[in-house]
Amino acid sequence: MNARTYALTEHAVTDCFVLATQTDEHVRWLAGSLVSAGAVEPVSLDPHALVQRIGTLNPSLVFVDFGRADRRRERRGACGAYCVSGPANRCARFGA
Numbered sequence: 001m002n003a004r005t006y007a008l009t010e011h012a013v014t015d016c017f018v019l020a021t022q023t024d025e026h027v028r029w030l031a032g033s034l035v036s037a038g039a040v041e042p043v044s045l046d047p048h049a050l051v052q053r054i055g056t057l058n059p060s061l062v063f064v065d066f067g068r069a070d071r072r073r074e075r076r077g078a079c080g081a082y083c084v085s086g087p088a089n090r091c092a093r094f095g096a
Contacts (some may be wrong), residue, residue, distance in 0.1 A: 010089045016057050020050050020066035030063065 015038030019030055022045060038060065041054040045064075054062060074079040 015060040016041060017061050017063065018043055018050070018057060018059040019063040019064075019065065020045050021067075023065060023067070026065050036059055043068075 012083045017030075017034060017038055018038050019027055019040050020043050021027060024042075027040065027042040034040055041053065041057055041059070050062075
């Protein structure tokens with residue numbers, strides 16, 4: 001009867017999120033962004049591995065990264081800068 005009740009903004013249990021990706025940089029960015037909400041568990045894009053991880057962890061949310069790992073080598077802006085598609089969406093000029 002005198003059990004503690006949690007406020008709506010207080011997490012009683014840390015949430016778990018699964019990110020299916022080929023890029024470690026995206027895992028670090030998402031884990032840093034969701035650090036206050038819960039833990040991000042990376043998994044490969046292999047469907048069998050993804051289904052197994054979802055069944056094991058029962059995550060609150062599953063993220064799937066549809067971007068390609070080699071994208072930053074392919075895209076080059078008109079100004080000669082390599083445009084990096086990612087969390088910061090930044091352009092960096094190399095060799096200038």
